[in-house]
Structures are given as structure tokens and as C-alpha cells.
Amino acid sequence: MTHRCVASAQGFAVLLAAALVVAAGAVPARAETAVPARNEAFAAGTAKAATGTAEAADQKTIVIDPGHGGLDVGAKGKFGNLEKTVDLAISLKLKTLIEQNMAYRVLLTRDKDIDVSLENRSALANNNNAVVFISIHANGSFRTATGAETFYMSLTDLDEETRKLAYLENNSSQLETRISDDGKDAVKMILWDMAQASYIKQSASLAEAIQRELPALLTTEGRPSRSLAVENRGIKQARFKVLTGVACPAVLVEVAFMSNPEEEQKLIDEDFQTSVAHAIYRGLVSYMRTAGSRPPAPAPSPAPLP
Amino acid sequence: MKTQKTALVAGLLIVLAVLVAVLFRSGGREVIRKSAPAAAGPPAPSPDASAPKPTLKVSVFFVRPSDGLLVPEEREIPVSDSLVQETEAFIAELIKGPTGDLAAAIPRETKLGRVYITKEGTAYVDFSRELIENHPSGTTAELSTVYAVVDGLAFNFKDVKKVFILVDGEERETLAGHIGLDRPFSPDYSLIGKK
Numbered sequence: 001m002t003h004r005c006v007a008s009a010q011g012f013a014v015l016l017a018a019a020l021v022v023a024a025g026a027v028p029a030r031a032e033t034a035v036p037a038r039n040e041a042f043a044a045g046t047a048k049a050a051t052g053t054a055e056a057a058d059q060k061t062i063v064i065d066p067g068h069g070g071l072d073v074g075a076k077g078k079f080g081n082l083e084k085t086v087d088l089a090i091s092l093k094l095k096t097l098i099e100q101n102m103a104y105r106v107l108l109t110r111d112k113d114i115d116v117s118l119e120n121r122s123a124l125a126n127n128n129n130a131v132v133f134i135s136i137h138a139n140g141s142f143r144t145a146t147g148a149e150t151f152y153m154s155l156t157d158l159d160e161e162t163r164k165l166a167y168l169e170n171n172s173s174q175l176e177t178r179i180s181d182d183g184k185d186a187v188k189m190i191l192w193d194m195a196q197a198s199y200i201k202q203s204a205s206l207a208e209a210i211q212r213e214l215p216a217l218l219t220t221e222g223r224p225s226r227s228l229a230v231e232n233r234g235i236k237q238a239r240f241k242v243l244t245g246v247a248c249p250a251v252l253v254e255v256a257f258m259s260n261p262e263e264e265q266k267l268i269d270e271d272f273q274t275s276v277a278h279a280i281y282r283g284l285v286s287y288m289r290t291a292g293s294r295p296p297a298p299a300p301s302p303a304p305l306p
Numbered sequence: 307m308k309t310q311k312t313a314l315v316a317g318l319l320i321v322l323a324v325l326v327a328v329l330f331r332s333g334g335r336e337v338i339r340k341s342a343p344a345a346a347g348p349p350a351p352s353p354d355a356s357a358p359k360p361t362l363k364v365s366v367f368f369v370r371p372s373d374g375l376l377v378p379e380e381r382e383i384p385v386s387d388s389l390v391q392e393t394e395a396f397i398a399e400l401i402k403g404p405t406g407d408l409a410a411a412i413p414r415e416t417k418l419g420r421v422y423i424t425k426e427g428t429a430y431v432d433f434s435r436e437l438i439e440n441h442p443s444g445t446t447a448e449l450s451t452v453y454a455v456v457d458g459l460a461f462n463f464k465d466v467k468k469v470f471i472l473v474d475g476e477e478r479e480t481l482a483g484h485i486g487l488d489r490p491f492s493p494d495y496s497l498i499g500k501k
């Protein structure tokens with residue numbers, strides 16, 4: 001790790017040069033493509049906010065992203081069930097749980113069966129200053145793999161400069177002092193499509209916290225249950241398109257395998273969906289505690305199930 | 307006379323050293339040149355027609371059904387002077403699918419367009435649209451497909467450092483809704499399962 005730190009001094013010169021070029025408007029194309037997406041999602045975000053509570057001003061936002069939707073059905077089960085439907089059902093339950101028990105506003109990237117571009121999903125989080133982004137999915141494999149896993153973004157394929165910047169942002173406040181305000185904005189613009197790189201450590205903690213809860217699903221009475229439990233596939237990193245542009249801690253939860261007939265039956269079961277929502281909620285609460293955000297009020301104990 | 311002889315020996319040694327170096331440079335790859343049958347007899351009339359072509363042993367990764375991880379099957383492909391031809395032969399084996407209990411990592415109907423490899427070692431591998439249209443979707447399935455190609459090429463051909471997957475000659479946002487295809491992949495051997 002330390003050698004990267006030394007190398008980053010040189011990298012910074014290059015980066016700054018690039019930043020200045022963008023600031024000077026020599027490369028406007030990127031800025032232009034980023035702006036429409038932000039505006040669209042901004043509009044979507046405010047529309048949602050308007051229908052929500054009025055006192056949302058000082059409330060922090062959590063974005064939940066039900067995978068797929070519309071023509072994009074996601075993974076398909078042997079019995080004809082579709083991933084997009086299960087993703088939405090679990091997301092809606094999770095939204096309710098958070099709103100009942102935590103002092104956060106929850107925005108969904110979709111609340112019905114519609115197509116939403118991946119870019120607009122991350123833009124919704126960024127334009128509403130979300131503190132956490134959770135994407136909910138059901139997995140698919142060739143053949144019969146089983147289990148639950150939580151992913152966060154993989155940085156292995158980033159170019160060197162982006163990786164250096166990500167390293168600095170994850171490890172120190174050097175960035176703030178070493179770069180002028182103008183330069184900082186330009187750097188942010190360059191990295192808009194790679195925003196997640198700066199939050200990778202927190203995303204890893206969030207993934208860990210959720211995955212700790214996910215395999216040991218509880219019954220509606222709060223007891224562990226063999227029939228609900230799923231195999232623990234652990235936390236992993238992968239290059240999810242939906243996570244790359246998210247400028248806050250972000251994870252993608254693969255609840256169970258739609259491609260496995262046994263797990264397909266679980267996924268469409270409402271008790272299972274409720275248990276999954278509770279598990280993700282418990283993970284989120286424990287992440288928020290360790291992340292040192294102000295304690296959510298009222299007390300973060302799961303609400304009694306209906 | 308004596309100096310001439312030492313010069314000759316030295317020259318031969320140099321040639322040998324160069325040959326060894328070239329052999330090693332071409333990687334740890336195992337080229338199998340099938341020798342002609344040992345049985346005595348007249349030499350074959352047309353050696354180019356009857357001599358068995360040398361082959362290259364490659365590990366082709368397929369999906370283990372139980373956990374979705376990648377495990378290798380050994381295959382032999384024709385040796386070629388062209389890295390592009392060898393990588394195309396490798397991808398053809400990958401599409402052909404497994405012979406044993408493993409599952410294919412690529413939809414069977416997929417056709418390989420072509421491979422292009424840059425000087426820096428980035429291989430552009432172009433598949434037909436069936437790669438995404440017939441894909442079952444799902445994160446694990448997409449990871450299987452991507453890394454069967456990426457890890458497979460990087461593992462067997464040391465001159466391939468990164469792989470950019472194209473579909474019908476174009477860059478795609480994702481494979482089937484999850485994994486981004488918008489930049490080249492480095493190999494990730496964490497998806498390879500222990501035997």
C-alpha cells in the first residue's frame with residue numbers, strides 16, 4: 001500500500017493536468033453527456049420527494065434499487081418466475097421497514113414494473129445526496145448453484161490514475177488540501193462515471209454487515225429457521241454497471257438463485273421475502289452504527305411483522 | 307584450425323541458446339509435436355500431407371454446476387504462428403462446451419466473430435448477438451461467461467493481458483443487465499474453483 005502512496009505524487013501531476021484540460025473546456029463532451037442524466041434523475045427524485053413527507057429537508061436519503069424492470073426481466077426461474085418481480089417485492093418491504101424504524105427518507109429507483117436505465121439509478125442516489133445505495137437482485141447461474149451473496153464494486157479494471165485518486169479519497173483528507181477548489185470540481189467531473197471508487201472501503205463494510213445477517217434468516221417470530229436459511233456465498237467484488245457511478249457506499253445483494261428450482265420457490269414466498277428484507281435491514285442498521293452516523297431514531301429494533 | 311573449431315562450437319552454442327530463449331519466451335505452453343510412427347519403412351512420400359499437425363494443450367474453463375465456479379477441461383488446439391488464430395481456436399473450444407459433467411459458460415448458439423489483439427496485449431473478442439440474447443442472465447451466470455473468456459485467454463496465452471468483450475462488433479453496456487462490458491477486463495482468478 002505504501003508504495004502506491006509514493007507513486008501517487010507523480011500521478012497527481014498528470015491528474016491535475018487532465019483536470020485543467022477539462023476545466024478549460026477542452027473536453028466538453030463528457031460533461032455534456034453527464035448532465036442530462038443528472039437532470040432527469042433530479043426531476044425524478046424531487047417528484048418522489050414531493051409525494052413523500054414534507055419535513056424531508058434535513059432527512060438523509062437512502063436509495064433502494066429493485067433490479068431490472070419492464071422489458072429487462074433479469075434471471076428467469078424454471079417455473080416461470082422473473083427476477084424483476086421478486087426484486088421489487090423485497091425492495092418495497094425493505095423501504096417500509098426503514099421508514100418505520102429509522103429517520104431516513106427512502107427513494108426507490110422504481111416502484112413499479114418499468115424500465116429504468118442503469119445510469120439513472122445511480123444518478124438518483126447522487127442527486128439526492130444519498131448516504132447509502134442498496135441494489136436488490138435474485139441470482140442466476142448456468143445450472144443449479146445456491147446461496148446468498150453481497151457484492152460491492154470491483155476496482156481491478158480501473159486505470160491507474162483513477163485508482164490513485166480512489167486510494168487518496170479512501171485513505172486520507174490529503175485530497176482536500178492538495179488540490180484547489182476549481183481543480184477539485186474538475187476531478188469530480190472526470191470521475192463521475194467512476195464515483196464508486198472513492199467509497200469502496202465503506203461499501204465493503206456495508207456488504208459485510210448485510211452478508212452477516214443474510215444467510216441466517218429468521219422466522220416471523222424472530223427465530224432461526226432451517227427452511228428459510230440459505231447457503232452463505234460470502235461477500236464478493238464484481239464490475240456492476242449500476243454501482244460504478246454511485247457516489248456513496250453501495251452494494252448489490254443477491255438474495256438467492258432464481259435459476260435454482262428450490263430457491264425459486266423460496267423467492268416467491270412472502271415469508272421468505274419479509275425475512276430477507278429484515279436481514280438486509282439489520283445489516284444496514286449495524287453498518288450505520290459503526291459508520292458513526294447519528295443514531296437513527298426511533299430505536300432501530302425491527303418492527304413487529306404484520 | 308583450432309580457433310576455427312572453437313568459433314564453430316561457440317557459434318553453435320549461441321544458436322542453441324537463442325533457440326532455448328525463443329522456446330521459453332513463447333511461454334510455459336506445452337506444444338505437442340506428434341512424432342511419426344517409430345516403425346521402420348520408407349519415408350512418407352509427401353511429408354506435409356501425412357505429418358500430424360503439432361497441437362497446443364490449453365485449459366478451457368467451464369462451470370461447475372454445484373457452485374457456479376469455473377474449472378478447467380484440457381483441450382488441444384492446432385499450433386499456429388498467429389496468436390490471433392490460436393486464441394480464436396481457443397474460443398471455439400469454449401463455445402463448443404464441455405464434454406464431461408460441467409456446464410457451458412457460453413450459450414451454445416453463440417458464434418465467434420473475430421479476435422483482434424493490440425500491441426499492449428488487449429484482446430478484443432467479438433461474439434455474435436446470441437451471447438447476450440440467449441444468456442440466462444443473473445450475476446453468477448454473467449461472471450461465469452466473462453471470466454471463462456478473460457481468465458481462459460490470459461491463463462493460456464501469456465501475451466494476452468486484458469480482454470474487451472464485444473457483441474456484433476460493438477461495445478455493450480452490460481452482458482445481461484449486471485456486469486459492465488464497457489471497458490476491458492483483467493483476469494480474476496478468484497472465480498476459478500479448486501478441483
Ligand SMILES: [Zn+2]
Binds near residue numbers: 068074484
Ligand atoms: Zn439482477
